[in-house]
Amino acid sequence: KHTSPHMSEQIKLLAGNAHPExxxxxxxxxxxxxxKADVGKFSNGExxxxxxxxxxxMDVFIIQPTCNPSVNDNLMELLVMADAARRASAxxxxxxxxxxxxxxxxxxxxxxxxxxxxxxxxLIETAGIDRVIxxxxxxxxxxxxxxxxxxxxxxEPLIIKYIRKYIPGEKVIVSPDAGGVKRAKLIADxxxxxxxxxxxxxxxxxxxxxxxxxxxxKDKVALxxxxxxxxxxxxxxxxxxxxxxxxxxxxxxxxxxxxxGPAIDKINASGLTELVITNSIPHAEKAERCxxxxxxxxxxxxxxxxxxxxxxxxxxxxxxxxxxK
Numbered sequence: 001k002h003t004s005p006h007m008s009e010q011i012k013l014l015a016g017n018a019h020p021e022x023x024x025x026x027x028x029x030x031x032x033x034x035x036k037a038d039v040g041k042f043s044n045g046e047x048x049x050x051x052x053x054x055x056x057x058m059d060v061f062i063i064q065p066t067c068n069p070s071v072n073d074n075l076m077e078l079l080v081m082a083d084a085a086r087r088a089s090a091x092x093x094x095x096x097x098x099x100x101x102x103x104x105x106x107x108x109x110x111x112x113x114x115x116x117x118x119x120x121x122x123l124i125e126t127a128g129i130d131r132v133i134x135x136x137x138x139x140x141x142x143x144x145x146x147x148x149x150x151x152x153x154x155x156e157p158l159i160i161k162y163i164r165k166y167i168p169g170e171k172v173i174v175s176p177d178a179g180g181v182k183r184a185k186l187i188a189d190x191x192x193x194x195x196x197x198x199x200x201x202x203x204x205x206x207x208x209x210x211x212x213x214x215x216x217x218k219d220k221v222a223l224x225x226x227x228x229x230x231x232x233x234x235x236x237x238x239x240x241x242x243x244x245x246x247x248x249x250x251x252x253x254x255x256x257x258x259x260x261g262p263a264i265d266k267i268n269a270s271g272l273t274e275l276v277i278t279n280s281i282p283h284a285e286k287a288e289r290c291x292x293x294x295x296x297x298x299x300x301x302x303x304x305x306x307x308x309x310x311x312x313x314x315x316x317x318x319x320x321x322x323x324x325k
Contacts, residue, residue, distance in 0.1 A: 010058060010059055010310070011030075011032065011058065011059045011060075011306075011310050012053075012055050012058045012059070012060050012061070013026070013027050013032055013033075013034050013061050013063060013306070014034065014037045014051065014055075014060060014061070014062045014063070014081060014085070015034055015037070015039075015062070015063040015064060016039045016062070016064040016074065016077035016078060017039055017040075017074070017077060018064045018065050018066070018067060018074040018077065018078075018282075019063075019064075019065050019067070019098070019280075019281070019282045021279070021282065022063070022098065022279055022280070022282070022298075022299060023063040023064075025279075025297065025299035026063055026096070026299045026303045027063075028299075028303075029300050029302075029303030029304075030303045035051070035053060035055070036051070036052040036053045037050065037051045037084075038050040038052065039077050039080075039081065047073070047077055047080045049081050049083075050084075051081075051084050051085065051088055055085055055088050055090045056088065056089040056090070057089065057091045058090055059090075059091055059092050059094070059310050060085045060090040060091075060092065060093045060094070061094045061096050061133075061306050061309075061310075062078060062081050062082060062085070062093065062094070062095050062096065063096045063302075064077060064078040064081070064095065064096070064097060065098045065099040065100075065101075065280055065281060066078060066097055066099070066101030066102070066120070067098075067280070067281040067282075068101075068260055071101040071102070075101060075102075075120065078095060078097070078124075079123055079124070080127075082095065082124075082127040082128050082129045083128060085128070086127070093130050093131075094129070094131040094132070094306075094309060095129045095131070095133070096133045096134075096302060096305075096306065097132060097133070098134065098135050098278075098281075098298060098302060099135070099280040100120075100134045100137055100138075100142070101120070102116040102119075102120045103137055103138035103139070103142055104117075104138050104228075106118075106139050106141070106142055117142055117145055118145045121142070121145035121146045122145075124148075125146065125147060125148055129148065130148055131148055131149050131150075131151070131309065132148065132150045132151070133150075133151045133153065133306070133309065134150065134151070134153070135152070135153045135154070135155060135298060135301075135302075136152070136153070136154060136256065136280075138227060138228065140152060151309070151315050153298075153315070153318070154319055155255040155278050155280075155298060156187060156190075156319075157319060158278070158296050158298065158301065159225070159253045159255075159276070159296065160187060160190050160191065162294075162296055163187075163191060163223065163253070164191070166294075167221060167223065167251055168221075169220070169221040169248065170193075170219075170220050170221065171191060171193045171194075171220060171221045171222075171223055172193055172194045172215065172216070172217050172220040172221070172223070172247075173185075173187050173188040173193050173194070173195050173196070173223050173225055174195075174196045174197070174215070174217065174222050174223060174224050174225070175195070175196075175197050175224075175225060175226075176198050176200070176224050176225075176226050176234050176235065176238045177198065177199070177200055177234070178199060180225065180226050180227065181195075183227065184197075184225045187223075187225055193223075194215065194216065194220070195215060196213060196214060196215025196216065196222070197214045197215060198211050198212070198213055198241065199211070199212045199214060200212075211238065211241050213241055213242070213245055217242050217245050217246060218245065218246035218247070219246060219247075219248055220247060220248060221247070221248050221249050221250075221251065222248075222249070222250045222251070223250075223251050223252075223253060224238055224250065224251065224252040224253070224254075225252075225254075226252070226254045226255075227254065227255045228255065228256045228258055229254040229256070229257050229258060229259060229263065229275065229277060230258040230260055230261075230263070231260060231262065231263050231266070232266045232267055232270075233266065235252045235254075235266075235267070235270065235272065235275070236266045236267065236270035236271075236272070239252070239270050239271040240270070240271055243271045249273045250271055250272055250273060251272065251273050251274050251275075251276065252272055252275045252276065253276045253277075254275065254276070254277050255277070255280065256277070256278070256280050257275070257277030257278070257280075257281055257283050257286075258281060259277075259283060259286050264286050264289050264290045264293075267290055267293070268289075268290055268292065272292055273292070274292050274293075274294050275292050275294070276294045276296060277293065277294075277295060277296070278295065278296045278297070278298045279295050279296070279297050279298060279299070280298055301318065304318060
């Protein structure tokens with residue numbers, strides 16, 4: 001759906017340097033060019049932002065995932081752009097953050113630990129942002145860190161579409177940990193597939209010591225479903241366990257491909273047939289090094305959320321309309 005000429009006068013899309021390819025793709029789906037904004041650094045390393053066209057009384061959308069490789073720079077760019085837009089008399093500022101950084105630091109899991117997710121929410125509000133559109137938050141409760149509306153979109157319909165189109169055979173949906181059971185169950189129900197769960201014991205964050213499989217995967221195609229693939233240690237170990245237990249093949253479908261550290265080597269060496277991720281985080285050079293990496297684009301979904309937000313339409317119907325499935 002393209003925008004009407006009337007809409008283009010009211011709406012302005014801006015983007016920082018976090019993910020220019022995704023921003024351009026979203027703008028293309030919305031049917032508008034990206035607004036002119038120079039976002040860079042001063043020689044001393046401070047973030048510099050200059051919006052080069054009028055945004056007075058406009059509905060401004062800043063497309064900026066706060067993701068790796070430079071989470072802090074990306075977050076700072078978002079905050080400074082929002083401040084610039086607010087001081088330029090924008091009518092409303094919406095941050096479009098496909099991958100929300102610091103979402104994993106959402107509770108005090110040890111003594112003297114910070115809750116950085118809440119701190120980031122406070123920073124976003126203080127910068128003058130009126131609304132946040134994000135995707136697959138690590139924990140839905142993070143919406144409660146904000147006092148402004150947060151639209152948490154789901155990659156699940158896109159993942160289901162991919163499974164139906166590209167992965168044949170009798171399937172079993174596997175959650176790689178107890179926290180992801182709800183997500184895995186939703187997908188299993190939609191695909192009328194069985195559900196299995198892997199219980200993992202951790203020594204410390206990012207390192208898994210032992211795994212136990214609950215459920216039957218023998219002679220089935222096992223689909224590991226999670227919200228995030230970081231170092232990919234869990235996915236590689238889980239794939240090994242599932243093949244050991246008789247799975248025909250193992251696929252992993254993940255919303256955010258963080259893929260940090262030795263992730264690509266681990267995937268290449270693992271028993272995974274494919275790792276399917278969305279383009280919420282830039283990973284072009286990693287895809288070249290890893291033939292198992294497949295990408296689903298979230299640009300159309302993000303563009304539709306922007307259009308609906310601007311027009312005051314329901315966003316939840318994006319996920320309940322039968323034709324969207």
